[in-house]
Amino acid sequence: MNTGKDSKICAKKADAKDWLQEAAHLSVYFSFYGELLGEKTKQIFEDYVANDMSLSEIAREYGLSRQGVYDTIRRCGAKLYEYEECLHLAERFRGLEEQAERIRSEAETLSTALKEGPESERAGRIAQAAEELLGSLQ
Numbered sequence: 001m002n003t004g005k006d007s008k009i010c011a012k013k014a015d016a017k018d019w020l021q022e023a024a025h026l027s028v029y030f031s032f033y034g035e036l037l038g039e040k041t042k043q044i045f046e047d048y049v050a051n052d053m054s055l056s057e058i059a060r061e062y063g064l065s066r067q068g069v070y071d072t073i074r075r076c077g078a079k080l081y082e083y084e085e086c087l088h089l090a091e092r093f094r095g096l097e098e099q100a101e102r103i104r105s106e107a108e109t110l111s112t113a114l115k116e117g118p119e120s121e122r123a124g125r126i127a128q129a130a131e132e133l134l135g136s137l138q
Contacts, residue, residue, distance in 0.1 A: 022077075023049050029080040032089045037076060044069060045076040097137050104130035 027049055034042050044062065047053040048069075055066045055073075062069070084090055107127035114120035 026077055026080055028090050029084050032093070033080055033083040033087075036083060037079065041072055041076050044072050048073050093137070097134065100130050100133045100137065103127075104134065 030045065030049065037045070044058055047058050047061070055069045058069045059066045104127050107123045107130060111120050111123035111127060114123060
């Protein structure tokens, strides 16, 4: 994964696969840290990544130059990576999702293996609790 320093976030056409992967990472980081950005910066970044607007379209919308929009997006991407490097909230969140999924899967397997009875019902309740946890993480 790129760090904010060598981010390719503005090179949509250069390598679409890399851009999509990076945009996905930054979208996740944006959902965690977007509120830490300035309002105008946040909107410009959201327009570029989430709304798939071009630099020219954003520049017209905000009365900026294309270079100004480009620089804002690059700085914003770097800032989001910096926040994640320091706080690791997205990484921890992914870990919680994976753990809850493993618990759900194991409880379902156990419930099936036990067939019927109180232990099977208990395993079913554990699976249901893990499913609810996964739902709340979405």
